[in-house]
Amino acid sequence: MTGPGWSPDARVVREGPLTWAQHEWVQWIPTDTDTSYEDNICAAVPGRDLPVGQVTSAVRDVLARHEGLRSLVRRAGREDSLQYVCPVDDRLDEVVQVMEGEASFRRRFDTPWRRTCFRIGEQWPVRAVLDAAGGRVRRIDLVVDHVAIDPWGMRVLCDDLNHALRARAAGREPFASGPGPGPGSGGLGVEQPIDVALSETSPAGRAYQRRALGYWERRLGEIGKALDGHVPFAPSRAPLGRPGGSQAGESSDQGEFRSCWLASRRAGRAAGAIARATGVSPSAAFLLAFGTAVCAVERSPRAGIFAISANRFSAGAGRSVRKATMTMPVLLPAVPAVPSTPPLSALSALSADSPGAAYRRALADCAAQQLSGHRFANADPYATERMCEEILGDLYKTGVAYPRFSYMDEGVADDLNTLWPAGDDGFPGDEDDRTVTFSPPRPLGARYMMTVLHRPAGAVFSLQWSDATGWGETAEDMLLYIEDLMVWAASGCAGSPPELGDASPAT
Template identity: 85%
Template sequence: MTGPGWSPDARTVRDGPLTWAQHEWVQWIPTDTDTSYEDNICAALPGRNLPVGQVAAAVRDVLARHEGLRSLVRRAGREDSLQYVCPVDDRLDDVIRVMEDEASFRRRFDTPWRRTCFRIGEQWPVKVVLDAAGGRVRRIDLVVDHVAIDPWGMRVLCDDLKYALRARAAGREPFGSGPAPEQPIDVALCEISPAGRAYQRRALGYWERRLGEIGKALDNHVPFAPSRALLGRPGDALPGASQPGGSRPGASDQASRPGGPGQGEFRSCWLTSRRAGSAASAIARATGVSPSAAFLLAFGTAVCAVERSSRAGIFAISANRFSAGAERSVRKATMTMPVLLPAVSTGSPGAAYRRALADCAAQQLSGHRFANADPYATERMCEEILGGLYKTGVAYPRFSYMDEGVADDLNTLWPPGDDGFPGDEDDRAVTFSPPRPLGARYMMTVLHRPAGAVFSLQWSDATGWGETAEDMLLYVEDLMVWAASECAGSPPALGGAGPAT
């Protein structure tokens, strides 16, 4: 950990404040702990059988291009946190590790360096491991602490490293011309400039209005414990759900699943689905609305069903990159934006769905403009405006969507297979992951390709969502398939037996 009196034990070339996106991370996440590896972002690239020296030179090129990968972070609250950029050659030996002829390294998904717990005040937040044989590199493993990167940034890092590898193989220097990427310190200085402060006033005004709308819409809502419905009470059913006590064939009690009670605080489960992926693409073609909006609306409807509410407040994650320099930047830029979503209505469901989808997309569009808001101020607003709804399942869930353009290089996230997805007969198999010491209280993450989608749900033991998590994921899939059918028939039910047809 670091504090106000701390200074880096390293040479530095410049220093400056943290960006709001970095603050949003270090404000909540204990990055200097033995569990911080839980949120590392990882990718693997082919080594192209290049000599180790050429690959190491390409890695140096990328580190020289992106200051955030060679910076140390002093964590000291909103006013005093700083980042220090180090000379590129000072710590290359700490960053690059060569694993020569080690058979255990050839395992693609479970490797020890992916569980590196970066001490961001003492270490650069990146590790590059080279799988080599006979002095030539077979694969390059990238591991980066989330304080320094997000999934979009990982795509940029992978693209830049591929470019540098080609250049070094051709005997030339990469990145000799063209616009430079944004650097975190420059972004942070812009955010606290007069123009940045003017933007912040507009952004915080937007957040205040949107949170007010969420609070007003949910004013009469009583935070709901899902177990009351799932355990069953006579005549007490969830809106749009099957009767309490009923369950799909094969459903089981949470205690019998991996990650049952008593094994950890944060849990997750995930589902791979060809149907949901193709449905999202079909909805986008038919409506002109992005697949992310369709998944977001389906998640919001599932939250409404579980929480017994006609509305839900969701915090959708924005890529938060609006300039050419930002798009070329390797840094954490993602921020959240508040969205108020309705459950899909049982009366005129097709028309209601189309209206809700258009409104969801409009909220995403307007919210993207003001996602980069001071996280200390927005969190204080959430607590003050939402009151008793603060940090509850009906007004606090997070939602993240990534298409293959962003997430494709994060290939350990995709399931194995020719196209990354199982056959139709294997769909609807929800997998529960082992418990984690860190995680989200309520969150859905969607990875989407034309061939299918992978979506996961995270929750903490305190929320009770684990009792209905499997049904929520399957409900999201069913809603996507139903919407892609042009809303034929009645909307699907939470806990239903299968996708709508």
């Protein structure tokens, strides 16, 4: 671990503060522990049968282009945390590891190095493992600590490495030289973490922060008002999320965070159908379905969800590897809404919203909240977390007002995640297969979170929770309910809306 007064045992090209997105990560995650590998981001890039030397040069090109991949981080709270950019050649031999003939038999990502626990104050946060045979590289496994990258950034890293490999194979320099936002940027306006951090604390950055924090205060106030008087769901037990799970209060030697996932053709296709019919993004449809499931479990008509934003609004940010993702608050209703009392007359019954009308209105509102929230997602995480605690009060860190939601389409996450199942298109051949798979317990994880990976052919969506939350009791039902909601909405909201705990397959 690092702290105030610590300085790196390395040569330094430049130094500066952390970005708000980096702060959001390091204030919660013990990145210097033996469990920090849990949130590494991994990818595999074809080696093109190039000589090891050429591939090593291509990796060096990428490290020179992106400062965050060759930086050390001092973790010392909001004011004193710093990052130190090192010369690209100082630790290249630590980053590039050659495994001669040892990785070819492995499935994608089934590798020991993806479980690297980066000591970010002592090590650069990246490994490039070359699967080689006869001095030629067949595959490159990339493993990066989340403090330095996000899924969008991994796509950029893969694209840049592929470009560098082609250039080196042709005997060319891959990236234009010239001035960039910071020394060693490799030109082309690549956004570097230190420059972002400095801009966030500039006069313009402080003006933006005032607007962003004002937005957060208003939105959290709306969530607190909507949930005023709600009694948080108290589970009878907190099982491990599998048959025969432990009772509340029992401990596990493997960890206290659980997860399960479902690969669904019908939900992914339904999201595309909803988007075509409404003009609203698939992410909004999944977010609304998740919010409805949370409402059902927490026995509440509304839920506050923190949706993750890509938080990239410039060309330089789009070309950057750095971690940029941040959360934004969204207030969602349970849809289809169920009235608390029956209509008093036939006339009022006729004028009441149909489930379909309620869904379409809620979906449009959800998308509008996403759009406005994206503008102010990059807010000081220390300030926003303090607001959450002060404004939400007893609802702080509860399932009804604290869950996270992450959505990635195939352009970002197609080859980056271990959850894509095997198969021609990555999904079960039998559309009636609704198998929810529970993963082993983890020492690190989210208290409440849903992640969606979406392709046109289908979607993989997963839940995470901790033993203390009680979501393990209903996790399987929640995933199946979300699938049913998506299919029901794609049908034009025909027929009776699904209910939580209805085990019948979606149609």
